[in-house]
Amino acid sequence: MHARLEELISLRDRQPVDAATVSHVASCAPCAAEIRRLAALRAELTQLQTLSPPELWPLIEARLGGASGSVPRRRWMQLSAAGSIAALVLALAASLPQLRVADPVPSAGASTQVPLQTLVARSQRLETTLRQLPQRPAVEVAANAVAIDALQSRIQRLDMELASDAAVESDPDRLQELWTQRVSLLNSLFGVRYAEAVHAGYRATLEQGTL
Amino acid sequence: MSTFLDVQVPTEWLRRARTGDASAQRSIYSALARPVYTLLRRLVLRPAVAEELAQEVFLEVLRNLGAYSGSGSFAGWVRSIAVSRALMHLRSPWHGRLLPEDAEGAIAGRAVPQGDDQECGSDLERALNALPDLTRSIVWLHDVEGYTHAEIARLYDRTASFSKSQLARAHAALRDALEPRTGDQECTLASRN
Numbered sequence: 001m002h003a004r005l006e007e008l009i010s011l012r013d014r015q016p017v018d019a020a021t022v023s024h025v026a027s028c029a030p031c032a033a034e035i036r037r038l039a040a041l042r043a044e045l046t047q048l049q050t051l052s053p054p055e056l057w058p059l060i061e062a063r064l065g066g067a068s069g070s071v072p073r074r075r076w077m078q079l080s081a082a083g084s085i086a087a088l089v090l091a092l093a094a095s096l097p098q099l100r101v102a103d104p105v106p107s108a109g110a111s112t113q114v115p116l117q118t119l120v121a122r123s124q125r126l127e128t129t130l131r132q133l134p135q136r137p138a139v140e141v142a143a144n145a146v147a148i149d150a151l152q153s154r155i156q157r158l159d160m161e162l163a164s165d166a167a168v169e170s171d172p173d174r175l176q177e178l179w180t181q182r183v184s185l186l187n188s189l190f191g192v193r194y195a196e197a198v199h200a201g202y203r204a205t206l207e208q209g210t211l
Numbered sequence: 212m213s214t215f216l217d218v219q220v221p222t223e224w225l226r227r228a229r230t231g232d233a234s235a236q237r238s239i240y241s242a243l244a245r246p247v248y249t250l251l252r253r254l255v256l257r258p259a260v261a262e263e264l265a266q267e268v269f270l271e272v273l274r275n276l277g278a279y280s281g282s283g284s285f286a287g288w289v290r291s292i293a294v295s296r297a298l299m300h301l302r303s304p305w306h307g308r309l310l311p312e313d314a315e316g317a318i319a320g321r322a323v324p325q326g327d328d329q330e331c332g333s334d335l336e337r338a339l340n341a342l343p344d345l346t347r348s349i350v351w352l353h354d355v356e357g358y359t360h361a362e363i364a365r366l367y368d369r370t371a372s373f374s375k376s377q378l379a380r381a382h383a384a385l386r387d388a389l390e391p392r393t394g395d396q397e398c399t400l401a402s403r404n
Contacts, residue, residue, distance in 0.1 A: 006379040038382060041389075042354045044335050050214055053248035053265055057240050060269045061233065127303075160368075163302050 003031050012038045065135070116172075119179040126186040133193050137200040144196045151189040158182050213356045214246040218286040225285065229276045236273050243269075243286060247293050253351045254297040256340055264300060268293045294352065298366060301344050338388035342381055349374055350381035 003011075003021045010017045011025060012035050025031040114122075136148075158178055161168060168174050220242055227235035247268055251261040272289050279288050332340070339347060345367075352358040352366075353374070360371040360378075367373070 004379070005383055006375050009375070009378060009382060037386075041335075041382070041385060045339070045351070045354050046213075048333065048336060048339075048355075050245050050249040051252050053244050053262060056244065056262060056266055056269070057237055060240060060266050060273075061237070063266065063270055064236070064273060159302060 002028065005034075008035050009038055011035055012042070063135075113176065114180070116176055116179060119176070119183050122183050123179065123186060126183065126190055130186070130190055130193060133190075134197050134200065136193075136196065144192055147192050148189065148196075151185055151192065155182060155185050155189070158185070213290070214249060215243075215286040215290045215356070216284075218242050218246060220285045222281075225276060225279070228273065239273070240269055243272075243289050246286070247289065250290065250293050250351075250356070251297050253339070253355075254294070254344075254348050255300055260300060264293075264296050268296050271296075290356070294356075294366065298348070301348065334389060335385070338385050341388060342384055346377050346381040346384065349377045350385075353378055 001024075003017075003025055007017045007021045008025070008031060011022070025035070158181060162175075162178055162182075168178065220239055224235045224238050228239055244265070248261060248265050251264050251268070252258065255261055255264065268289070271292055279285060339350070342350070349363055349367075352363055353360070358366075360374040363369075363374040364371045
């Protein structure tokens with residue numbers, strides 16, 4: 001009986017395996033050959049060519065929000081960032097009714113059931129919109145921070161259940177319930193983050209003295 | 212061996228980058244862009260996703276330089292952030308390919324994403340890319356990045372045995388994909404010779 005692949009990988013990696021396996025492999029040419037093949041494959045993996053990214057630095061620098069450079073440039077960047085925040089918040093405000101009305105999730109107990117694919121698509125759209133919100137402010141309002149943390153924790157727990165619980169996959173009702181909850185939580189998270197962004201943009205505008 | 216191990220970032224760059232020095236920040240980016248992007252591409256495959264995640268990784272790194280304690284390798288710290296970002300992406304429910312059940316049944320069946328630029332990759336790259344996300348990420352983290360089974364278990368909130376069994380599955384699938392090498396591929400790299 002040859003050693004199992006898992007044991008051969010352990011031997012390749014000089015990890016402990018039971019004595020019987022060591023003894024077998026010492027006298028088994030096919031198993032020894034397999035260990036050599038596994039080692040060669042690992043070497044090939046490590047030698048795969050590295051991949052060059054496109055030039056991402058300008059995007060990263062812009063998203064860093066002008067945290068570098070000379071003082072006048074930094075000031076200009078702050079003004080520009082504040083303007084961008086205001087514009088983004090306005091754009092999001094314009095899209096908000098559409099987001100909320102386009103394919104509403106029925107409240108608990110509602111008789112009509114939104115198709116699962118619609119819930120998943122809506123979830124994706126909400127996450128995309130959340131990513132488009134400005135970075136969270138450096139100085140947070142405690143109530144916002146607590147609410148956001150709580151919502152994110154609940155979403156993470158749902159994701160864990162959706163991603164790792166095999167029973168859920170075979171239970172359409174539970175799947176529907178979890179995705180409905182997820183959309184609802186994302187809606188709430190968006191609401192809090194949106195309010196926070198509006199507040200931060202308003203504060204930035206005040207600090208510029210342009211309001 | 213992980214390409215991150217080759218990257219040395221001078222402490223002077225870190226000191227200057229913490230003060231907001233753009234040239235130091237850019238130097239850090241330039242030193243680590245390639246290993247970060249390569250790791251992300253190996254884990255998430257799609258170039259557009261890897262580019263987005265790479266931006267997020269560098270934003271997190273540069274905004275949180277103060278959190279780097281200096282006790283370990285800086286490149287290793289950046290790598291841990293990149294791995295975390297990639298796994299967060301792979302865990303998103305609609306991505307949905309991290310299920311162990313998927314690894315059970317679909318090892319040989321998944322195509323490289325449309326629009327990928329790896330048409331001329333090696334046989335090994337094609338075989339690697341055909342693995343389910345979970346299996347591929349574990350074989351990459353273990354065999355290339357040098358993560359231990361215990362470290363992988365923590366990342367996936369599983370056991371070391373789970374990591375070992377997934378690694379064995381990955382190698383079985385790679386063996387199956389690579390052994391019937393017929394030589395009829397157009398773009399066979401020197402690595403196969």
